[in-house]
Amino acid sequence: MSATKKQVPGGGKLKVLFITSEAVPFCKTGGLADVAGSLTPKLAELGADVRVVMPLYGSIGTIWRERMTDEAEFPLNLGWRKQYCGIKTLDHLGIKWHFVDNEFYYRRESLYGYGDDGERFCFLSKAALDMLPAVGFKPDILHCNDWQTAPVPLLMNAGYKATAGLKSAISIFTIHSMAYQGVMSPQILDDVLGLSRPEYFRPDRLEFNKAVNLMKGAIVFSDAITTVSRSYAEEILTAWFGEGLDGLLREYSFKLSGIVNGIDTKSYDPSTDRHIFMNYDKDHMDGKAANKTGVQRMLGLGQGGDKVLISIISRLISQKGLDLVIRIAEEVLQDxxxxxxxxxTGDPKYEEFFRALAARHPGRVAAKIYFDEDLARKLYAGSDIFLMPSAFEPCGLSQLIAMRYGTLPVVRETGGLKDTVKPYNKFTGEGTGFSFVNYNAHELLETIWKAVAVFRYERDVWDGLVRGAMSLDSSWEKAAGEYLKLYGSLFAKGAKPAKE
Structure with missing residues (x-):
């Protein structure tokens, strides 16, 4: 049964325009790319008509460009500027990908980090709307992601919603991280977006500490706000996590919800993964031990006995709780x-710490200060414990992958970690990992010792936890179904799918 037909009044096929600044397999700097590349095909599988809009970056390879067709070309008005805009279309994974072409804005070495990023992504937002007549698509849902596409709900309010095909369209804004909000000079309103500064540069709209905050505008003007876990949706209502927008989010909390991200369970499957030493599943676990021995040998670590292998696969930054790890590492290694x-890789402070730790403990600590997908998968499969004591974590994917491979996570109860890892309960024997509450090194240390004790002295319990973790449904199908349910609930309030 199609989830879309069940949720949309009248049984019509829901049309979704997903607007993003990055997506796998074309380009990636963070988790947004995984969401865009995995959620959208799953929405299509469940019956929605999905289109994705993103920039045609210079880094997108020839293998993809050769498959693109020229869909449209038109001049795009950006304030006083009249810029070339091309739309190139690619059919991939059952959906159409529309790439916004402008070499001045997007043919650069990196995706982000330029002084005109505000202008670059205002261009993307306007192009996503202006291209619709040319590509013949009338979306019911415009799904925007992070500050780079935040101008879309603002532009809808400023007049685009009144245009043909968008009168009943609904805008949804997903916050992947509150840390990046698109704070710009007020000049961006009139000089780039062509909007009235007196009308929109107000405390109840886009004004933020005498600057324009594009994320704030999307929170105000979108029809619904989502973020990537239920707990993070609650946390960002507080000053500690809200990054200055907690008061605004409390005001608009009536339209805020959290939907946990998924992972590609076909790719991350220990029973078929070609990267690991031996395949296995929850009913045939011999391969798990073989993977541990294989990765220990590969990294120059000792094998056999009661050795417990703890792994960290992460960007080496403070958000990931590495300051706690620094404080307890030597004490952990006393065993x-x-x-x-x-x-x-990441902050040089953490890179140097782990290099030095490995030098002090040869054969017991391996520090690989680079990223390698093949080694990452071998570590997910071969480790016993996965360490992720984040200071904050909107969703997190690594803990989901670790559990998929039967490696139990030790996490701090924050954001998506709290939602996805069920802490071990010694009275019921249930759980899928181990957790602690406060951002405190002693609590982390105690939780690690608790996990190690179960691993060594209660092996039947440990094996049950592993099987439970591997049985979890962390698929994108589950997340896509929740998004379709949200889309349907918005239409149930009075909106109707657009007519062809």
Whole structure:
């Protein structure tokens, strides 16, 4: 049964325009790319008519460009500017991908980090709307993501909603992280977007500490706001997590909800993964031990005995709770049978710490200060414990992958970690990992020792936890179904799918 037909009044096929600044497999800097590349095909599988709009970056490879067709070309008005806009279309995974072409804005070395980023992504937002007549698409849902597409709900309010095909369209804004909000000079309103500064540069609209905050505008003007876990949706209503917008989010909390991201369970499948040493599943776990031995040998770590292998696969930044790890690492390693493997890059402070730790503990600590997908998968499969004590974590995907491979996570109860990892309960024997509440090194240390004790002395309990973790449904199908349910609930309030 189609989830879309069940949710949309009248049984019509829901039309979704998903607007993003990045998506796998074309380009990636963070988790948004995984969401855009995985959620959209799943929405299409469940019956929606999905189109994706994103920039045609210079880094997008020839293998993709050769498959694109020229869909449209038109001049795009951006304030006083009249810029070339091309739309190139690619059919991939059952959906149409519309790439916005402008070499001045997008043919650059990196995706972000330029002084005119505000102008670049206002261009993307306007192009996503202006292209619709040319590509013959009348969306029911415009699904925007992070500050780079935040101008879309604002432009809808400023006049686009009144145009043909968008009168009943609904805008949804998904916050993947509150840390990046698109704070710009007020000049962007009139000089770039062509809007009245007195009308929109107000405390109840886009004004934020004497600047324009594009994310704030999307929160105000979108029809619904989502974020990537239920707990993060609650956390951002507080000053600690709200990054200055907690008061505004409390005001608009009536339209805020959290939907946990998924992972690609076909790709991340220990029974078929070609990267790992031996395939296995929850009913045939011999391969798990073989993977542990294989990755230990590969990293120069000791094998056999009661050794417990703890891994960290992460960007090495403060958000990931590494300051806590620094404080307890030597104490953890006082147990001669405990090993640590670290894979990732980031802040030089953390890179140097783990390099030095490995030098002090040869054969027990491996620090690989780079990222390698093949080694990451081998570590997910071969580790016993996965460490993720984040200071904050909107959703997190690594803990989902670890559980998929039967590696139990030790996490702090924040954001998506709280929603996805069920802490071990010694009285019921239930759980899918281990967790602690406060951002405190002693609590982390205690939780690690708790996990190690169960691993060593209650092996039947440990094996049950592993099987439970591997049985979790972390698929994108589950998340896509929740998004379709949200889309349907918005239409149930009075909106109707657009007519062809």
């Amino acid at each position: 001669p049978e405990t090993q640590l493997a670290v894979l990732g």
